[in-house]
Amino acid sequence: MIPKMLIRGGRVVDPSQAIDDVRDVLIVDGVVAEVGAGIELPEGAQEIDANGLVVTPGLIDVHVHLREPGGEHKETIATGARAAAAGGFTAVCAMPNTDPVVDDPAGVGFVLAQGTAAGAARVYPMGAISVGQEGKRLAAIGEMVEAGAVGITDDGNPVMDSGLMRRAMEYAQAFDIPVADHPEDLGLSGYGVMNEGLVATRLGLHGKPNASEDVHIVRDLLLGDLTGGHIHLQHISTAYGVEAIRQAKARGVHVTAEASPHHLIFTDERVEGFDTDAKMNPPLRSPEDRDAVREGLADGTLDVFATDHAPHHYDEKEQAFADAPNGIIGLETALGLGLTHVVAEGLLDLSTLVHRMSVAPAQAFSLPGGTLAVGSPGDVTIIDLDEVWTVDRDVFLSKSQNTPFHGWALKGRARYTIVGGVIVWSVGA
Amino acid sequence: MSQPSSSLGKDLVGLESLSAEQILTILNTAEPFKEISERRIKKVPVLRGKTIVNLFFEASTRTRVSFEFAEKRLSADTVNIATSGSSVVKGETLVDTARNLEAMRIDMVVMRHGSSGAAKFLAERIPSNVINAGDGSHEHPTQALLDMLTIRDHYGKIEGLKVCLVGDILHSRVARSNVFGLLALGAEVAVCGPKTLLPRDIAELGVTVFSRVEEAIQWADVLNVLRLQLERMEAGFLPSLREYNQVWGVSSAKLEQAPGDLLILHPGPMNRGVEIDSDVADGPHAMILHQVTNGVAVRMAVLYLLTGGAPDTAEAAKEGAEG
Numbered sequence: 001m002i003p004k005m006l007i008r009g010g011r012v013v014d015p016s017q018a019i020d021d022v023r024d025v026l027i028v029d030g031v032v033a034e035v036g037a038g039i040e041l042p043e044g045a046q047e048i049d050a051n052g053l054v055v056t057p058g059l060i061d062v063h064v065h066l067r068e069p070g071g072e073h074k075e076t077i078a079t080g081a082r083a084a085a086a087g088g089f090t091a092v093c094a095m096p097n098t099d100p101v102v103d104d105p106a107g108v109g110f111v112l113a114q115g116t117a118a119g120a121a122r123v124y125p126m127g128a129i130s131v132g133q134e135g136k137r138l139a140a141i142g143e144m145v146e147a148g149a150v151g152i153t154d155d156g157n158p159v160m161d162s163g164l165m166r167r168a169m170e171y172a173q174a175f176d177i178p179v180a181d182h183p184e185d186l187g188l189s190g191y192g193v194m195n196e197g198l199v200a201t202r203l204g205l206h207g208k209p210n211a212s213e214d215v216h217i218v219r220d221l222l223l224g225d226l227t228g229g230h231i232h233l234q235h236i237s238t239a240y241g242v243e244a245i246r247q248a249k250a251r252g253v254h255v256t257a258e259a260s261p262h263h264l265i266f267t268d269e270r271v272e273g274f275d276t277d278a279k280m281n282p283p284l285r286s287p288e289d290r291d292a293v294r295e296g297l298a299d300g301t302l303d304v305f306a307t308d309h310a311p312h313h314y315d316e317k318e319q320a321f322a323d324a325p326n327g328i329i330g331l332e333t334a335l336g337l338g339l340t341h342v343v344a345e346g347l348l349d350l351s352t353l354v355h356r357m358s359v360a361p362a363q364a365f366s367l368p369g370g371t372l373a374v375g376s377p378g379d380v381t382i383i384d385l386d387e388v389w390t391v392d393r394d395v396f397l398s399k400s401q402n403t404p405f406h407g408w409a410l411k412g413r414a415r416y417t418i419v420g421g422v423i424v425w426s427v428g429a
Numbered sequence: 430m431s432q433p434s435s436s437l438g439k440d441l442v443g444l445e446s447l448s449a450e451q452i453l454t455i456l457n458t459a460e461p462f463k464e465i466s467e468r469r470i471k472k473v474p475v476l477r478g479k480t481i482v483n484l485f486f487e488a489s490t491r492t493r494v495s496f497e498f499a500e501k502r503l504s505a506d507t508v509n510i511a512t513s514g515s516s517v518v519k520g521e522t523l524v525d526t527a528r529n530l531e532a533m534r535i536d537m538v539v540m541r542h543g544s545s546g547a548a549k550f551l552a553e554r555i556p557s558n559v560i561n562a563g564d565g566s567h568e569h570p571t572q573a574l575l576d577m578l579t580i581r582d583h584y585g586k587i588e589g590l591k592v593c594l595v596g597d598i599l600h601s602r603v604a605r606s607n608v609f610g611l612l613a614l615g616a617e618v619a620v621c622g623p624k625t626l627l628p629r630d631i632a633e634l635g636v637t638v639f640s641r642v643e644e645a646i647q648w649a650d651v652l653n654v655l656r657l658q659l660e661r662m663e664a665g666f667l668p669s670l671r672e673y674n675q676v677w678g679v680s681s682a683k684l685e686q687a688p689g690d691l692l693i694l695h696p697g698p699m700n701r702g703v704e705i706d707s708d709v710a711d712g713p714h715a716m717i718l719h720q721v722t723n724g725v726a727v728r729m730a731v732l733y734l735l736t737g738g739a740p741d742t743a744e745a746a747k748e749g750a751e752g
Contacts, residue, residue: 196629197629197630198629198630198633198634200628200629201628201629201630201631201633201634202445202605202634203545203546203567204545204564204565204566204567204568204602204605205545205546205565205566205567206566207628207629209629273549274545274546274549274550315522318522318524319522319523319524319544319550320523320542320544320545320546320547320550320564320565321544321545321546322544322545322546322565323544
């Protein structure tokens with residue numbers, strides 16, 4: 001039996017109900033039973049004193065790579081789900097580019113079962129668009145949704161065949177799931193390993209032009225026009241891409257999009273010195289692109305703040321730049337970075353950041369949660385806005401350490417992460 | 430006066446991070462070392478007792494042999510490792526290879542590697558001196574140094590000269606090192622080639638860009654003609670070698686239009702009839718074999734300086750005194 005929980009006296013910030021006020025939150029049987037002032041502690045209920053803390057709907061990261069099956073040396077579903085909880089996330093969407101690829105209902109079932117067994121953040125599986133993510137024929141989309149997939153994507157090996165992408169966007173509509181795309185024209189990217197520009201030219205590293213991303217953003221938006229399907233564009237990194245999405249939203253295309261912490265903070269200058277923790281895909285780009293991504297997150301063109309958590313074993317990153325794999329981990333730093341480098345810098349207010357990290361992701365993927373409305377799942381993140389802490393990759397719960405933020409001082413951190421009325425992580429636990 | 434430590438630092442990874450003074454120190458130090466190779470007994474004891482590993486992850490004849498001669502003429506003990514037949518092809522990582530070499534207490538590594546940044550990567554992980562003998566498309570500092578030494582031999586200076594690199598700039602570590610070094614020494618630098626083989630924003634480094642070699646010939650005091658890797662056609666950068674030769678190849682007919690003295694360099698190995706015609710390669714403008722000779726002297730200078738040799742004692746060192 002799930003015990004009752006009363007979260008007492010916190011500043012409840014729930015953008016879904018336009019609440020920003022001191023309230024108590026009562027969770028009974030794993031769901032929100034009441035939000036109000038002066039709620040009496042029910043018998044046998046666990047009480048959390050949230051005085052001075054911020055209480056929000058559980059944060060959701062719609063873009064994580066948990067590597068299991070096939071990449072368990074980098075991360076497992078269990079370690080990833082625990083890292084998510086430590087970062088304040090109550091749910092994550094697991095990308096299907098594992099080995100084997102999650103492209104059938106058995107794979108979806110496996111991810112769900114491992115997620116449940118982990119007992120940390122909820123793990124929602126994503127399925128592949130195409131069989132084996134090979135971009136040739138549609139995967140078992142309907143069966144995967146039936147088994148619990150919340151969306152489809154070939155992230156990691158994006159669909160080059162625009163005809164197949166069209167069919168996916170048409171077919172997926174029967175199941176009310178988004179088609180998520182890592183927008184990249186692999187032909188234009190060539191053997192690029194970072195942003196194309198002066199830094200790449202100086203370092204002798206091959207570049208990926210913005211156009212390699214923009215061409216597919218525009219393609220997908222046009223397919224949105226054509227099919228009426230929901231396209232979810234992952235980790236937008238270009239100024240033109242942000243503007244194209246803004247215009248598409250204005251004309252009614254059903255599009256949602258992500259901004260990732262690193263694209264808001266860094267530019268390609270960060271690659272200086274060949275640091276492989278600055279290697280990701282899409283790459284870190286120009287100051288103009290970074291500023292446009294920030295503006296896009298601020299005005300809601302980019303609905304969702306998502307990490308693209310991409311664990312890699314240290315041996316794999318300990319190579320020459322071109323030889324190292326793409327990606328950085330993000331689950332345990334995203335909230336602190338958002339509070340320190342987005343909210344504290346005045347780009348978004350706290351409520352809007354919470355929106356981008358809970359309400360918007362829940363809506364984009366039709367997930368339960370993202371709200372503290374009565375009857376919603378008892379998924380809650382309790383945040384200490386004042387805690388100053390230093391990022392230390394050696395104490396991460398993630399199995400990997402590949403972060404460019406090691407040693408950074410951040411202000412603001414999850415104090416408790418509560419899933420279905422159960423504390424799955426708390427500071428010092 | 431001898432200096433307590435190397436005037437170059439621990440490593441020579443590239444020219445971008447070097448000052449004009451440091452580059453000139455290397456070129457000036459190379460001058461006395463030129464003569465050693467002209468002796469009947471080509472050996473001085475400057476690096477006696479030093480162990481040097483030549484670690485070549487990519488095929489090389491000229492650069493590897495040049496380094497090896499430089500090392501041997503300075504009396505170092507040398508070991509050559511090439512990728513074929515080494516543990517590298519058995520899957521060993523670069524960092525493990527480096528640690529194993531280090532465990533054998535070597536003094537210096539000369540490395541060529543296919544990935545940009547590999548030399549810096551190695552230099553940050555081992556206490557030995559590291560000399561970059563070419564890393565990906567990044568830098569090939571000793572090649573640019575020998576190019577500059579050759580230019581200076583002919584014109585007596587670098588500053589104010591107009592030097593154009595011709596060909597596949599995109600993939601060329603020789604081009605980048607030359608751009609950085611020549612700009613540091615006050616030369617005017619240009620690049621010329623098909624736009625498919627020019628890196629993005631190259632002009633922002635402070636170089637002029639020519640799309641046709643005829644323009645470069647009108648402008649330049651020196652053309653440094655780069656080797657065209659034959660696999661560039663399959664990758665779609667060029668239609669054909671024949672067309673490349675017609676448009677960007679350096680021929681005597683094109684050189685006849687040069688307004689003045691024009692020096693032709695080529696880092697080798699040449700594709701005769703592609704980027705350079707035989708009558709140019711064998712003609713009076715070409716300094717190609719002079720470059721090769723200078724390569725040994727420049728590498729001796731770098732080896733000497735990195736192991737703590739002082740620039741102003743190079744003359745004494747080559748006479749047999751301990752450096």
